[in-house]
Amino acid sequence: MTCLASTENSGRRYLPAYFSPEAESPNQQLLPLSARGNDQDHLEVGGCDVPDLVERFGSPLYIVDELTLRTACRQYLSAWKRFYPGPAQVLFASKAWSCLALCALVAREGLGVDVVSGGELYTALAAGVDPGRIYLHGNNKSRLELEQGIESGVTIVVDNWLELETLASLGRQVTIFLRLTPGIECHTHQYIRTGHLDSKFGFDLQQLSEVCQFIRQHSHLYCRGLHAHIGSQIFELQPHQDLGEVMVQALVATREAGLPVEALNLGGGLGISYTETDDPPSIGAWVEQVAQGVIEACGRRGIPLPELLCEPGRSLVGPAGITAYRVGSRKEVPGVRTYLSVDGGMSDNPRPITYQSTYRALMANCLSAPLTQVVTVAGKHCESGDVLIAQAQLPPAVAGDILVVAGTGAYNYSMASNYNRICRPAAVLVYAGDASLILRRETYLDLVRQDLLPPHLAF
Numbered sequence: 001m002t003c004l005a006s007t008e009n010s011g012r013r014y015l016p017a018y019f020s021p022e023a024e025s026p027n028q029q030l031l032p033l034s035a036r037g038n039d040q041d042h043l044e045v046g047g048c049d050v051p052d053l054v055e056r057f058g059s060p061l062y063i064v065d066e067l068t069l070r071t072a073c074r075q076y077l078s079a080w081k082r083f084y085p086g087p088a089q090v091l092f093a094s095k096a097w098s099c100l101a102l103c104a105l106v107a108r109e110g111l112g113v114d115v116v117s118g119g120e121l122y123t124a125l126a127a128g129v130d131p132g133r134i135y136l137h138g139n140n141k142s143r144l145e146l147e148q149g150i151e152s153g154v155t156i157v158v159d160n161w162l163e164l165e166t167l168a169s170l171g172r173q174v175t176i177f178l179r180l181t182p183g184i185e186c187h188t189h190q191y192i193r194t195g196h197l198d199s200k201f202g203f204d205l206q207q208l209s210e211v212c213q214f215i216r217q218h219s220h221l222y223c224r225g226l227h228a229h230i231g232s233q234i235f236e237l238q239p240h241q242d243l244g245e246v247m248v249q250a251l252v253a254t255r256e257a258g259l260p261v262e263a264l265n266l267g268g269g270l271g272i273s274y275t276e277t278d279d280p281p282s283i284g285a286w287v288e289q290v291a292q293g294v295i296e297a298c299g300r301r302g303i304p305l306p307e308l309l310c311e312p313g314r315s316l317v318g319p320a321g322i323t324a325y326r327v328g329s330r331k332e333v334p335g336v337r338t339y340l341s342v343d344g345g346m347s348d349n350p351r352p353i354t355y356q357s358t359y360r361a362l363m364a365n366c367l368s369a370p371l372t373q374v375v376t377v378a379g380k381h382c383e384s385g386d387v388l389i390a391q392a393q394l395p396p397a398v399a400g401d402i403l404v405v406a407g408t409g410a411y412n413y414s415m416a417s418n419y420n421r422i423c424r425p426a427a428v429l430v431y432a433g434d435a436s437l438i439l440r441r442e443t444y445l446d447l448v449r450q451d452l453l454p455p456h457l458a459f
């Protein structure tokens with residue numbers, strides 16, 4: 001299509017209005033902080049022209065804005081300093097996007113890293129993260145994963161009796177947290193709600209005294225803290241305030257049961273804006289509320305403030321990421337809808353098909369073109385449900401245009417698959433006009449690397 005290039009088009013104000021609100025925190029914005037329109041009427045992120053990035057690195061392409069990620073890290077750290085007089089740590093929930101570069105980047109910003117598998121543990125260690133600042137989660141860690149955790153000197157967040165018994169039987173000195181199910185309801189998708197009573201994660205509060213008794217009998221298990229995580233993509237602040245009360249109560253009970261625990265990890269869960277109708281609180285407001293809940297609960301009991309940890313994932317890396325696709329085929333179903341297909345889909349972003357998640361898109365090679373069409377942005381997988389955006393307002397795009405989906409930094413790459421044997425995209429980290437490749441695009445060779453052809457089937 002003909003793009004309406006304009007010499008005036010060099011600022012954030014040339015993005016569709018809902019893409020550029022005045023927001024306090026990155027998690028309240030649809031696009032990365034550095035996003036703007038340039039003189040070619042193209043989307044630019046981290047000082048890099050997005051169509052140029054696609055030309056250089058191919059499509060689909062995950063693009064991560066370093067400024068947005070670093071800003072989110074700093075907002076968490078400074079909010080804890082501001083609102084909590086006790087010691088505090090921020091951990092990156094690396095399940096949101098586990099790779100060497102992002103683990104290293106958050107660690108350089110002073111964050112620890114939470115991991116939920118041997119693979120994420122390996123990645124964080126390989127990225128150079130201090131084991132003293134790594135926390136190993138998971139509701140079904142294998143014996144091997146527990147041994148790897150002990151060997152590498154990380155803290156293990158114990159989820160259940162089997163793990164506790166396995167750690168006891170290993171006879172090795174280990175620092176642990178106990179994951180609890182706090183029984184707090186929050187309004188989010190049922191698959192990403194974890195703190196209510198019917199959850200596969202953690203010990204019920206009623207089991208606490210029995211668990212404490214068991215730990216006291218095994219002096220090599222050092223229980224440093226308690227953990228809870230109530231869910232993800234949460235916009236309400238009240239559940240987090242309530243969590244403070246429940247966890248301080250549990251802290252007192254644990255101490256009374258003979259374990260001098262020092263720390264509480266209150267998980268992550270702060271939501272982000274995927275569309276203009278989403279209205280999450282800022283990072284500062286979230287931290288303030290979490291801190292307040294604990295300060296008040298401790299005040300009521302006259303006890304000193306414990307060390308606090310939190311472990312956000314989505315609100316750190318989600319808003320920093322966008323995905324650029326090339327537009328391909330178009331199909332009009334008269335009176336029903338128009339499908340616009342892109343060269344990726346559910347294998348690079350499984351969230352819409354899994355959680356019915358909504359996203360916004362824009363055309364990165366003609367930003368100021370009028371948004372005259374409503375189309376269904378479909379992926380290229382052999383699955384009718386492979387739809388990235390059910391109703392996207394876009395200019396009249398043609399094959400070859402660059403469509404960008406916003407807010408894809410969390411749980412996209414980390415949940416990506418090779419469904420239909422489609423190669424996982426490359427990822428670049430952009431800052432001040434430089435683009436660093438942080439994940440190579442997979443090749444067909446990668447796809448068959450683990451395949452074996454038994455001799456009797458070979459031609």
Ligand SMILES: Cc1ncc(COP(=O)(O)O)c(C=O)c1O
Nearest residue numbers: 093229232233268269312313314
């Ligand atoms: C234990 C734990 N901690 C932290 C997180 C990160 O949550 P979010 O990405 O919503 O901040 C999750 C995600 O589900 C989790 O399960």
